[in-house]
Amino acid sequence: MSTEKTKYFQHHFVDPDQQYESSKLGMWAFLVTEVLTFAGFFCAYAIFRAWNPDMFINAHKALDVVMGGTNTVVLITSSLTMALAIRYIQINNSRAALINLVLTLIFAGTFLVIKYFEYEHKFHCGHLPGALYNPHIAPDCVAIEGNNPHVFFSIYFMMTGLHGIHVIAGMALIVWLIIRTIKGHFTPAYYTPVEMVGLFWHLVDLIWIFLFPLLYLIG
Amino acid sequence: MREYLEKNYLNEETTIKSWLLTLDHKRIGLMYLFAIMFFFAIGGFLALFIRLELLTPIGGDILDKDTYNVFYTLHGAIMIFMFIIPSVPAAMGNLILPVMLGTKDVAFPRLNLASWYVYVVGSSIGIFSIVSGGVDTGWTFYTPYSSSTDTAVISMTFAVLVLGFSSIFTGINFIVTVHKMRAPGITWFKMPLFIWSLYATALIQILATPVIAVTMLLLIMERTFQVGIFDPAMGGDPVLFQHFFWFYSHPAVYIMILPGMGIISEIISVFSKKKIFGYKFIAGSSMAIALFGFLVWGHHMFTAESEFAALVFSIITYLTALPSGVKIFNWLATLYKGKISFEAPMLYAINFLLLFAIGGLTGIFLGTLSVDVMLHDTYFVVAHFHYVMMGGTVIAFLGGLHYWWPKIWGRMYSEKWARVSAILIFFGFNLTFIPQFIMGSLGMPRRYWQYDGMLNTELFHFYHTLSTVGSWMIALSFIIMLIYLVHSIKNGKVAGSNPWGALTLEWQTPSPTPAHNFLEEPKITHGPYAYDEVEAERTID
Numbered sequence: 001m002s003t004e005k006t007k008y009f010q011h012h013f014v015d016p017d018q019q020y021e022s023s024k025l026g027m028w029a030f031l032v033t034e035v036l037t038f039a040g041f042f043c044a045y046a047i048f049r050a051w052n053p054d055m056f057i058n059a060h061k062a063l064d065v066v067m068g069g070t071n072t073v074v075l076i077t078s079s080l081t082m083a084l085a086i087r088y089i090q091i092n093n094s095r096a097a098l099i100n101l102v103l104t105l106i107f108a109g110t111f112l113v114i115k116y117f118e119y120e121h122k123f124h125c126g127h128l129p130g131a132l133y134n135p136h137i138a139p140d141c142v143a144i145e146g147n148n149p150h151v152f153f154s155i156y157f158m159m160t161g162l163h164g165i166h167v168i169a170g171m172a173l174i175v176w177l178i179i180r181t182i183k184g185h186f187t188p189a190y191y192t193p194v195e196m197v198g199l200f201w202h203l204v205d206l207i208w209i210f211l212f213p214l215l216y217l218i219g
Numbered sequence: 220m221r222e223y224l225e226k227n228y229l230n231e232e233t234t235i236k237s238w239l240l241t242l243d244h245k246r247i248g249l250m251y252l253f254a255i256m257f258f259f260a261i262g263g264f265l266a267l268f269i270r271l272e273l274l275t276p277i278g279g280d281i282l283d284k285d286t287y288n289v290f291y292t293l294h295g296a297i298m299i300f301m302f303i304i305p306s307v308p309a310a311m312g313n314l315i316l317p318v319m320l321g322t323k324d325v326a327f328p329r330l331n332l333a334s335w336y337v338y339v340v341g342s343s344i345g346i347f348s349i350v351s352g353g354v355d356t357g358w359t360f361y362t363p364y365s366s367s368t369d370t371a372v373i374s375m376t377f378a379v380l381v382l383g384f385s386s387i388f389t390g391i392n393f394i395v396t397v398h399k400m401r402a403p404g405i406t407w408f409k410m411p412l413f414i415w416s417l418y419a420t421a422l423i424q425i426l427a428t429p430v431i432a433v434t435m436l437l438l439i440m441e442r443t444f445q446v447g448i449f450d451p452a453m454g455g456d457p458v459l460f461q462h463f464f465w466f467y468s469h470p471a472v473y474i475m476i477l478p479g480m481g482i483i484s485e486i487i488s489v490f491s492k493k494k495i496f497g498y499k500f501i502a503g504s505s506m507a508i509a510l511f512g513f514l515v516w517g518h519h520m521f522t523a524e525s526e527f528a529a530l531v532f533s534i535i536t537y538l539t540a541l542p543s544g545v546k547i548f549n550w551l552a553t554l555y556k557g558k559i560s561f562e563a564p565m566l567y568a569i570n571f572l573l574l575f576a577i578g579g580l581t582g583i584f585l586g587t588l589s590v591d592v593m594l595h596d597t598y599f600v601v602a603h604f605h606y607v608m609m610g611g612t613v614i615a616f617l618g619g620l621h622y623w624w625p626k627i628w629g630r631m632y633s634e635k636w637a638r639v640s641a642i643l644i645f646f647g648f649n650l651t652f653i654p655q656f657i658m659g660s661l662g663m664p665r666r667y668w669q670y671d672g673m674l675n676t677e678l679f680h681f682y683h684t685l686s687t688v689g690s691w692m693i694a695l696s697f698i699i700m701l702i703y704l705v706h707s708i709k710n711g712k713v714a715g716s717n718p719w720g721a722l723t724l725e726w727q728t729p730s731p732t733p734a735h736n737f738l739e740e741p742k743i744t745h746g747p748y749a750y751d752e753v754e755a756e757r758t759i760d
Binding site for chain 1: 326455459
């Protein structure tokens with residue numbers, strides 16, 4: 001980041017470098033709070049899996065590994081395009097940056113569409129959280145044995161649901177970046193928002209990388 | 220500078236809009252101050268009603284039993300989530316931290332304003348839960364009762380969740396400001412100790428608060444969908460709720476006390492005109508307390524966990540006494556051979572030393588497993604945490620309020636009435652809570668609405684009467700304080716830039732502070748406590 005003062009320089013900072021460094025540290029601090037938010041769910045996951053190991057293994061068979069695996073590839077690719085967008089801004093190629101931002105948005109949308117079909121199947125089979133759990137006997141639905149299978153789906157829906165909300169928030173931020181990129185706000189001297197949203201997006205990706213094996217690949 | 224700065228942050232702009240959309244950390248701090256004092260008053264009234272009900276052994280004097288449950292729940296929830304947690308960091312910290320660091324503002328002024336609005340929204344949801352019937356679970360919201368009672372648990376826990384975000388925003392702002400915005404010359408070990416304590420607090424705020432957010436979210440889910448995480452009837456674990464809750468709420472105790480300790484470090488050095496003793500140890504002990512705070516949550520649930528776990532938590536609990544002891548002894552060593560003067564802020568600091576020491580020492584009884592079996596859920600616990608929270612944090616907050624009042628408004632309050640109020644609060648406080656220690660050790664259970672027909676009813680009646688009279692003394696001293704403080708805003712004697720002859724940066728700029736904190740770039744020529752090297756002129760006589 002250069003020391004050139006753009007119109008986005010805020011005057012309570014000494015120089016643009018201090019502003020950039022502050023934004024970055026603030027974003028990392030925020031990401032720490034995000035990690036700890038999910039940590040509560042991961043902790044609950046660990047405890048209930050330790051209590052009901054067999055039920056977890058049975059219940060996870062209701063999840064679709066192909067869809068989950070596809071989504072993992074989609075999200076990792078979106079992280080790549082996000083990183084490329086930052087790189088292209090740094091070398092002053094805002095057209096290429098724009099293309100990569102749009103690609104990131106498309107991948108995020110794809111993730112949600114696939115997620116929708118997964119959720120839809122769970123609703124169809126009655127594999128729902130807590131009191132809503134009401135499994136149907138149907139050829140395309142897995143029968144789950146073991147204690148309290150509704151707890152597995154509580155955890156599944158809450159964790160992937162909160163993650164999904166983060167994907168939607170990320171998409172809103174990426175749309176904001178796309179508009180600002182079209183307006184030509186970002187230059188090699190000022191691209192802080194792109195980098196900060198990028199950090200957020202990588203975290204969203206990273207959380208999914210933990211969720212996928214813990215929910216889909218056990219047993 | 221002995222004058223009143225005519226054009227300052229208070230009157231630079233005067234429209235309502237200029238306040239509601241302000242990005243100035245001092246104005247945001249002041250708006251926080253008014254908001255938290257409003258909730259402090261509500262919480263205080265609830266406490267007075269609770270004490271009044273306990274004046275006689277029979278229940279139903281003024282409150283029926285369900286209302287009593289609602290009142291003590293709201294007293295706890297309001298005082299903790301809406302008053303104490305934001306009191307020193309969000310109100311005092313916002314007013315003072317950037318000035319102490321010689322910078323124009325916090326790193327993210329808009330986030331700072333957002334934090335105030337989020338606080339207001341969260342508090343409004345809290346008020347909504349009060350008017351829609353209140354909550355009767357106790358401020359700890361333990362499951363399974365909280366997941367089955369038909370009171371307004373969802374709105375109250377949602378309020379706590381929202382208030383948590385406001386706390387996180389302040390924490391992020393302070394961490395970044397301390398790391399990146401210090402004026403040239405203020406190295407880490409030249410920062411005032413108040414900043415160190417706010418920094419340690421901010422670390423806890425961002426590391427612990429997300430966990431309460433998740434806990435409240437899970438509780439809301441439990442009530443809405445019976446997800447089976449906390450409710451044993453659905454295969455959940457109520458003890459897990461306690462673990463989650465205290466994983467935040469124990470560190471939160473340090474969110475409450477650490478900034479108060481920072482204020483005490485400032486006041487004791489200034490009013491002894493002596494270099495603070497063991498600067499690095501006090502700074503380091505703040506960080507140590509922040510760390511230990513995360514390791515002792517299990518001591519709130521000795522009777523709900525395995526003996527081995529209780530043993531480990533008990534040992535770590537003892538360890539937390541070390542950094543607190545380091546602070547107390549360093550403060551005492553600072554006083555030793557100092558040129559002590561007993562103005563109101565110093566009276567509060569001395570109040571703090573006495574009351575916090577009692578609060579800390581009685582914590583040792585509760586941290587001892589065999590003793591805790593007898594004392595837990597009695598008035599001994601109630602007295603202990605009031606000595607720490609009110610005798611510690613609230614007293615330190617009042618000390619800070621009196622110490623920085625001339626900086627905030629540019630005028631002095633009546634020193635005579637301030638001393639009267641400080642002394643009255645000391646006696647009122649002890650009269651309220653010492654009897655509670657005795658009652659607790661005799662077996663008076665906490666949260667009881669009546670105590671008729673017990674083995675010790677007559678004794679309990681005597682001690683409850685003392686305690687209730689004490690609560691009136693505290694109320695009286697707050698009324699006096701309200702009058703002389705409000706009176707001083709317009710009519711007080713002009714304070715000048717440095718009424719106490721202090722050396723930290725906020726006193727090197729005129730009072731009230733100019734809109735951008737300093738009229739010229741502040742120069743750092745000496746450390747914050749270099750009373751052995753320089754003498755600052757006092758701007759009042």
